[in-house]
Amino acid sequence: MTKLAMFYLYIKPAVFLILLFSSLSCLADKGKVLYTEKCAICHGHEGSGGVGIPLGLEAFLEQTPDEYLRRTIRVGRPGRIMPPFYRLSDHDIDAIIGYIRSWKKTTVPQWDATPVKADARIGKQLFDKHCITCHGESGYGGKGTGKTFSRPRDLPITPPSLNNQGFLNSASDQMLKNIIIQGRKETPMPAASQFNLTDDDVDNLVSYIRSFQQTMVTGEQILSESSVLVYKSPYTFNETIENIKRAVIAKDYILIRDQALDHGFVPVKDESKTHTMVYFCNYDIIYNALAIDPRVGMFLPCRITVVEQNGEVQAMSINPKRLSQLFNNDELDVACDRMHDTYSSILKEATR
Ligand code: HEC
Ligand code: HEC
Missing domain, CATH: 3.30.310.70 (TT1751-like domain)
Incomplete structure (x- = not known):
């Protein structure tokens, strides 16, 4: 075999593979570095939770499409402690998501933007009966949660705000529906079956939560x-x-x-x-x-x-x-x- 043929057959592919793997592992490392620097203080090491909710739970990862994570990181939760990271590049955000996904092997749900059309008024009655104790009046979030670094110590996992514009602009109706039906294992969030809610009830609840959505002010506008x-x-x-x-x-x-x-x-x-x-x-x-x-x-x-x-x-x-x-x-x-x-x-x- 000539030297040239050997180069093309063995050496070039080997170099290519080495480069490919090192750039992939670089991406994973980058996600870890960014997560540790920007998120761990609130969401804990490997998403174990803290002031922010745990991101490492299987139930959470199975319910949240990448698009939801991407939007959430970009816009944050205006008016609550979760900041917007609008200066991170798309590449950085994907690296963080890649790192978050590396904690657990779960299926990743598809992004499904099909709207739910139901009765928000019935949804409000159901919400006030079953959900208000944890998520607060009009879904504002549990009292004293998500606001500052100090929070009630007796709440290991804080019920997030559902009427927050950052949340509503990040979550699809189908995602809300899944969460309400399944609840979230290993957290206080109960499944719909615990309240004997029918599919229609769940749709009405989704419509009620969606009714809080308004046009959102972006981080760029805020800093103007x-x-x-x-x-x-x-x-x-x-x-x-x-x-x-x-x-x-x-x-x-x-x-x-x-x-x-x-x-x-x-x-x-x-x-x-x-x-x-x-x-x-x-x-x-x-x-x-x-x-x-x-x-x-x-x-x-x-x-x-x-x-x-x-x-x-x-x-x-x-x-x-x-x-x-x-x-x-x-x-x-x-x-x-x-x-x-x-x-x-x-x-x-x-x-x-
Ligand atoms: C016992 C308290 C409790 C009750 C009752 C409750 N939730 Fe929750 N809910 C939580 C907690 C805590 C979380 C955050 C779970 C986590 O850390 O992942 C949550 C999460 C959610 C989420 C996802 C929010 C997000 O930011 O990911 C939705 C949507 C939701 N709840 C809707 C409802 C609805 C609708 C009801 C009433 C049918 C309800 N919840 C009843 C405690 C509760
Ligand atoms: C200063 C604290 C803080 C920092 C820093 C922070 N978060 Fe959060 N995050 C929160 C809180 C608190 C919530 C719950 C939202 C609420 O209270 O309504 C949250 C919510 C979230 C959610 C939605 C969870 C759900 O239930 O759907 C995701 C995803 C998330 N954060 C990812 C991140 C990532 C990724 C970073 C780093 C790039 C980050 N956060 C940095 C405090 C923080």
């Missing part, structure tokens, strides 16, 4: 909110600071102090005369926000910064709306909307 509020001031640096203090008090806030940016780092006489922060607070709002999510503490007390640069004075603050989007918690949204209105009205008042 600017992260700071900036107002140009027609007054001098010192006048602007005094205006802000007055506006803070007029809004029933407690003025804590104002200090130069470098206060404490340099002797008082050398402190910045062009960069000052005004601190203030309102105990009501602070207690409320902290009760919803303790991480808000990083951004308290409230502060507004006044800066003079090239003869121009600006007053600015963080944008609380952007803050609540970072925390992805719709209960916090209400508090943050209030803070946003306060900040902008103080800034407006002080610079008009």
